[in-house]
Amino acid sequence: xxxxxxxxxxxxxxxxxxxxxxxxxxxxxxxxxxxxxxxxxxxxxxxxxxxxxxxxxxxxxxxxxxxxxxxxxxxxxxxxxxxxxxxxxxxxxxxxxxxxxxxxxxxxxxxxxxxxxxxxxxxxxxxxxxxxxxxxxxxxxxxxxxxxxxxxxxxxxxxxxxxxxxxxxxxxxxxxxxxxxxxxxxxxxxxxxxxxxxxxxxxxx
Numbered sequence: 001x002x003x004x005x006x007x008x009x010x011x012x013x014x015x016x017x018x019x020x021x022x023x024x025x026x027x028x029x030x031x032x033x034x035x036x037x038x039x040x041x042x043x044x045x046x047x048x049x050x051x052x053x054x055x056x057x058x059x060x061x062x063x064x065x066x067x068x069x070x071x072x073x074x075x076x077x078x079x080x081x082x083x084x085x086x087x088x089x090x091x092x093x094x095x096x097x098x099x100x101x102x103x104x105x106x107x108x109x110x111x112x113x114x115x116x117x118x119x120x121x122x123x124x125x126x127x128x129x130x131x132x133x134x135x136x137x138x139x140x141x142x143x144x145x146x147x148x149x150x151x152x153x154x155x156x157x158x159x160x161x162x163x164x165x166x167x168x169x170x171x172x173x174x175x176x177x178x179x180x181x182x183x184x185x186x187x188x189x190x191x192x193x194x195x196x197x198x199x200x201x202x203x204x205x
Contacts, residue, residue, distance in 0.1 A: 002035040004199040005073075006192055008082035011138045012131040014191050030195060046158040051102040053163045054153060055085060058100055061168055062086055070094065074142040077189060079196040082139040098149040098175070099136050101129075108154035111174050121176050125150065137184040147179045 006014055006026075013026040029036065040052035059068050070087035072094060074080040088096040103111070114121035126133050136150055153173040157163060 001031070001033045001202060003030055003032050004079065004195070004202065005081050006030070006079055006138075006195055008135045008138050008142075011134050011188060014195075015134060015187065031198070047102070047155075049160065050155055050158050050163055051100075053160060054102055054155065054166065054168070055100055057163065057166050057168050058151075058153060058173070059086060061170075062098070063088070065089055066098075070097075072139075072142045075144070077192055077196050079199045080138060080142055080188070080192055082142045084139060084143070087143075094143045094145065096145070096148060097139065097143065098151050099132070099139065100151045100153060101132055102153050102155050105154050105156060108152060108174070111152050114176075115174055118176075122178075125176065125178075133178065133181075134184055134188070136178050137181050138188050140178075140180045141185045141188065145180070147177050149175045150178050151175045 010026055013022040016023040018024075040048045043049045043052075055068070059066070066086045066088050068086055070084045070089075072082055072084065072087075084094070084097040085100045086098040087094045110124075111121070114124060132150060136148060140146070140148060151173055153168065156166075
């Protein structure tokens with residue numbers, strides 16, 4: 001079934017308690033047979049809509065070898081797949097990727113204090129942005145890379161017209177190199193086993 005996959009955006013729900021609403025919702029979606037359709041730019045939620053618009057604006061700042069929304073499926077557990085915001089390719093293989101998160105200006109200022117403090121940045125991200133950290137670990141697992149970039153971009157306005165023409169400057173975002181965390185990846189794989197078993201069962205039926 002088309003719905004039988006765990007995407008990088010599902011990792012937070014995957015790792016939640018099995019009886020939580022979030023995990024149960026993921027399980028229902030997984031067996032529904034209906035692949036969800038998202039159109040963030042049409043969302044009434046400002047943060048989602050603006051994030052989608054600024055994602056396109058940020059893409060302009062990257063090199064010609066980058067591709068947006070590039071999908072990779074794990075070779076080891078094909079139930080796990082990820083959509084990379086920006087993947088850098090060489091000879092058809094992903095050699096690097098960036099995951100973009102938008103945040104309000106006050107939160108961005110908090111990240112600024114870690115621009116030259118890597119250990120402090122990682123501890124801060126793991127504490128306050130754990131779902132983002134776990135998401136990028138699933139992406140590293142699927143791509144078989146050792147590290148990638150988690151990028152935080154400051155949001156100045158929620159006016160769509162302003163954001164559609166915004167020219168993003170290098171001091172308006174900050175990149176953190178996130179390395180592979182085998183402990184988190186092992187937890188993701190363990191929780192994904194039952195989903196893999198379901199997928200295997202129905203694909204061979």
